[in-house]
Amino acid sequence: MRKNVPALLVACIILAVILFMMCAFQVRFTETAVVTRFDDVDRVIQPAGAGLHFKYPWPVDQVHRYDTRLRSFDTEFRQIGTEDQKTVVLTAYATWRISDGERFLKAVGREDAAAMKIRDLLENRVSTVLRTHPLGHLVNIDPAEMRFAEIESEFLSGIRDKAMENYGIEIVSVGIQKLGIPESVTKEVFTRMKEDRQKTIKELTAEGLAKAQEIRSTAEEVANKIIARAEAYAKKIESQGDAEAAKYYKMFAEHRELADFLKKIETFLRIMEAGGVTLILDANQLEPFKLLMDAAVVPGRPDQTSSPGGPTSDAGGQKLEAAARPNTNAKGE
Numbered sequence: 001m002r003k004n005v006p007a008l009l010v011a012c013i014i015l016a017v018i019l020f021m022m023c024a025f026q027v028r029f030t031e032t033a034v035v036t037r038f039d040d041v042d043r044v045i046q047p048a049g050a051g052l053h054f055k056y057p058w059p060v061d062q063v064h065r066y067d068t069r070l071r072s073f074d075t076e077f078r079q080i081g082t083e084d085q086k087t088v089v090l091t092a093y094a095t096w097r098i099s100d101g102e103r104f105l106k107a108v109g110r111e112d113a114a115a116m117k118i119r120d121l122l123e124n125r126v127s128t129v130l131r132t133h134p135l136g137h138l139v140n141i142d143p144a145e146m147r148f149a150e151i152e153s154e155f156l157s158g159i160r161d162k163a164m165e166n167y168g169i170e171i172v173s174v175g176i177q178k179l180g181i182p183e184s185v186t187k188e189v190f191t192r193m194k195e196d197r198q199k200t201i202k203e204l205t206a207e208g209l210a211k212a213q214e215i216r217s218t219a220e221e222v223a224n225k226i227i228a229r230a231e232a233y234a235k236k237i238e239s240q241g242d243a244e245a246a247k248y249y250k251m252f253a254e255h256r257e258l259a260d261f262l263k264k265i266e267t268f269l270r271i272m273e274a275g276g277v278t279l280i281l282d283a284n285q286l287e288p289f290k291l292l293m294d295a296a297v298v299p300g301r302p303d304q305t306s307s308p309g310g311p312t313s314d315a316g317g318q319k320l321e322a323a324a325r326p327n328t329n330a331k332g333e
Contacts, residue, residue, distance in 0.1 A: 022057035027065070032101040034064040044102050064105050066098045073118050074177060080127050086135040086188070089180040092126050092155065094118055095172045096163070103168030117167050118159075122174065125158040138179060141193050152176065 027033045029050040035042045037060060045053060047068055055061035074093045081087055096118060098104050098111070108114055129151060137147035155174040163169040252259035 019057070023054050024052060025055060025063050026052055030067060030069050031065045032068050032098065034066075034101045034105050036062050036064065036105075041102050041105070046101075064101070066101050066104060066111060068097050068099070070095055070097050070172060072096075073115050073122070075119060075123055075126070077178070077180070078123065078126075079182070080130050082130055082135045082138070083132055084134040084136075087182050088130070088135065088138060089182060090126075090176055091178045092122055092174065093177045094122050094159075094174045096169050097172065098168060099164065099170035100168030105168075107167045108169075114167070114169060118163065118169065118171070121159040121163060122155070125155055125174075129154045129158065136192075138176075139181065141196055148176065 025033070027045050027047075027050045029047050031050070032047060033045040033053075035045070035053075035055055037056070039062075042055075042061065055063060072093055072095045075091050077089055077091055079087050079089050096114075098114070104114075108117060133147060133151060136145055137151065140146055152175045156171060159174065160171045163171045
């Protein structure tokens with residue numbers, strides 16, 4: 001009997017370990033666990049209650065674990081019609097996680113079956129939403145006409161509540177992953193893009209012409225004001241000049257001989273400034289030049305004598321020829 005005691009102890013320990021393993025289970029912080037008793041839900045352990053838990057051995061209690069981490073699902077390429085009877089080819093995606101373990105267990109059961117449920121919801125919702133939007137909300141050269149965010153928001157709002165209520169699945173985000181256009185629609189899209197570009201060019205050209213006309217009008221207005229001021233100032237100066245000239249005309253009228261003398265000097269200077277012309281004049285006939293000749297004394301001339309009277313002349317009283325040569329080149333001579 002004593003010889004069997006160690007064997008009994010070992011057997012008891014092994015039995016205890018087996019019972020412990022059958023009754024104990026661990027829940028990770030990334031899991032939610034549903035404990036059922038005779039196929040009825042006994043309790044649900046959320047990730048916040050992760051750790052070691054106990055249950056009755058199978059077949060009394062069973063533990064169903066579900067991963068609560070975020071996962072994604074992509075639909076296959078599908079041709080879908082838009083509001084304006086155009087066809088697009090796209091794939092949509094959804095990010096999801098199991099939020100209500102009890103409801104998921106009753107409605108779905110297995111995690112690999114969840115993708116099928118989400119696919120049905122997502123594909124139906126995408127088709128429904130795109131039928132209410134034209135192609136221009138998906139493909140457009142004007143960013144203001146794009147409605148991607150609005151469309152994706154409609155996708156999410158249409159399946160989020162259904163997924164939670166029916167399957168215990170939380171849909172976090174939904175969107176369009178890839179978008180394609182059939183070749184038959186591509187030409188129409190390019191044509192529309194060209195028309196939109198031409199429309200934009202015309203609008204910008206019209207705006208530029210209007211702006212240019214405005215600038216020209218402003219410049220002409222400013223120029224007219226400047227010209228008017230300049231003309232007024234010129235008339236003012238002209239009137240002042242006429243007033244000053246009137247004073248000198250009055251003085252010249254009182255001294256007629258001086259006025260005639262100054263006029264002759266002015267005429268002579270203009271002739272001399274013309275250049276390229278040689279003038280041979282009678283010094284006795286042109287009083288300004290005669291005065292210059294009478295006042296001039298050229299040393300070394302045999303026909304010129306100094307006298308108290310000052311002026312010089314030849315012995316016979318002949319007329320002297322005075323040559324005024326402002327330009328002594330060969331052509332002028």
